[in-house]
Structure formats: C-alpha cells, structure tokens
Amino acid sequence: MELLNKYNIQLRLVEETDADFIIKLRSDESKARFISKTDSDVNKQKLWIKEYKIREKNKLEFYFIAIDENNHAFATYRVYNIKEHIAEIGSFVSEPDYDIPINVIKVDLIIKSFVFSALGFDQLNFEVRKNNKSVVNYHSKFKPTLVNEDELNYYYILEKELFNVGKLKFEKLF
Amino acid sequence: MEKFIENFKNQLEDIDTDLSPDSDYVNADFWDSLTAVTIQMMIDDEYGVKIDIKQISSFKSINELYQFVQDKK
Numbered sequence: 001m002e003l004l005n006k007y008n009i010q011l012r013l014v015e016e017t018d019a020d021f022i023i024k025l026r027s028d029e030s031k032a033r034f035i036s037k038t039d040s041d042v043n044k045q046k047l048w049i050k051e052y053k054i055r056e057k058n059k060l061e062f063y064f065i066a067i068d069e070n071n072h073a074f075a076t077y078r079v080y081n082i083k084e085h086i087a088e089i090g091s092f093v094s095e096p097d098y099d100i101p102i103n104v105i106k107v108d109l110i111i112k113s114f115v116f117s118a119l120g121f122d123q124l125n126f127e128v129r130k131n132n133k134s135v136v137n138y139h140s141k142f143k144p145t146l147v148n149e150d151e152l153n154y155y156y157i158l159e160k161e162l163f164n165v166g167k168l169k170f171e172k173l174f
Numbered sequence: 175m176e177k178f179i180e181n182f183k184n185q186l187e188d189i190d191t192d193l194s195p196d197s198d199y200v201n202a203d204f205w206d207s208l209t210a211v212t213i214q215m216m217i218d219d220e221y222g223v224k225i226d227i228k229q230i231s232s233f234k235s236i237n238e239l240y241q242f243v244q245d246k247k
Binding site: 104 | 185186187188204206207208209210211212214215218219227
C-alpha cells in the first residue's frame with residue numbers, strides 16, 4: 001500500500017523528504033494552536049520520520065501527505081495507536097490559506113474509509129481541540145460519541161455505520 | 175426565513191449564535207471555509223439547491239443567501 005486515490009485526491013505515505021513541508025504546515029500560527037507542538041529542527045523531523053517508517057513497515061502507523069488535482073500537496077493525516085479493535089486518527093493539518101475546502105473534507109473521508117474498509121475496523125477514535133470550533137462542528141455531523149473531555153480537548157469514538165451515513169451526505173457535494 | 179435561519183444556526187458549533195436576516199455571516203467570528211461547507215451541505219439537504227462554496231461566501235447577509243436559495247428552488 002503506497003497510495004490512496006479517491007475523489008481526485010491522492011494520499012501518499014510520508015517520506016523523510018517531507019520533513020520541511022510538515023514543519024511548515026505544523027508551525028503556521030493559525031494551525032499550531034490546534035495541534036501538539038512541533039520542533040522546527042528539520043533533522044529531528046527527519047529522524048522522527050525515519051523511526052515512523054519502521055512502524056509503517058510493521059503496519060502500526062500510516063502517515064499521509066494529501067495531494068490535490070493540481071498536484072499540490074496541501075495536508076497531512078495520520079493513522080496511529082492501532083490496537084486490536086480500534087485505531088486513532090490525527091495529525092490532520094491543511095495549509096492555512098488552502099482555498100479548496102471541500103478537498104480537506106475529501107481527505108478526512110478517505111482516511112476514515114481507509115481505517116474502516118482497508119484496515120477493517122468498526123470504530124476509530126480521535127481528539128479535537130475544544131477551541132477548534134468549526135472542526136468540532138464538522139465532526140459532529142458524523143454523530144461520534146464523546147467519550148471524554150479535558151480542559152483542552154474533546155475525545156471521540158466514531159462507529160463505522162455512522163461514518164457511512166455522514167459520508168454519503170458530504171459525497172453529494174463532490 | 176425563520177426556518178432558514180434556524181437551519182443555518184444548527185450548522186454552527188454554538189447553535190445559540192445570534193443571527194438575523196441582516197447578519198453579515200461571512201465576517202462573523204464563527205465563519206471559515208469548513209463552516210461554509212457545512213452550510214453548503216445544509217442547503218443541498220434541506221432545499222435541494224446546489225451552491226458553489228465561493229458563492230456562499232459572497233453574500234452580504236443571510237437574507238441575500240436565503241433569496242438566492244429561494245430563487246434556485
């Protein structure tokens with residue numbers, strides 16, 4: 001599995017050469033407040049990716065770069081904490097001024113479909129910063145279960161069947 | 175119009191957001207591209223009207239958006 005391809009969007013696995021892109025994306029002020037802190041040292045990022053590639057080889061984690069119909073890389077998304085019955089999704093960051101918002105939603109649908117169909121899970125979990133209101137609102141369209149919250153985040157579990165219902169609604173926009 | 179505003183509010187994180195026909199929603203704090211997509215989906219679902227995402231962000235008020243949807247229905 002090297003590539004996911006749907007809705008004219010490609011998701012390819014991260015390589016060490018993506019270190020700059022990842023740092024640039026995650027360090028942007030408008031995005032950084034909604035995600036965990038990222039070290040701006042490219043060599044550290046490359047080392048992290050090198051270690052990630054071992055987890056990827058062992059099918060423990062999948063980190064993707066999203067590329068649009070104009071061959072432009074615009075987002076990242078990651079599947080990790082893969083356990084017996086559930087996998088976590090995160091590191092979902094798009095370019096701050098990316099002007100095709102529907103493509104960002106396409107990436108979300110592709111990743112969730114990957115977890116439910118290709119990896120075969122019936123549920124997945126994710127967290128969202130409470131102050132990332134439009135993203136909280138977007139995820140609510142799939143009716144995930146809020147399983148926990150703290151000062152910073154909401155923690156959700158999404159069932160496959162509920163995702164499939166929500167997916168159909170968004171696909172009508174494509 | 176009342177129902178349209180209610181449907182619009184239901185797409186927002188804070189459904190108690192104060193909105194009226196004159197509300198300049200595009201310049202409101204809650205507005206961003208992802209919210210625009212959820213409004214786009216609501217208009218498609220509830221009114222069967224296809225509207226471009228950039229067009230949703232081009233109106234000056236909820237009333238203008240509502241009139242557009244009524245004209246296209």
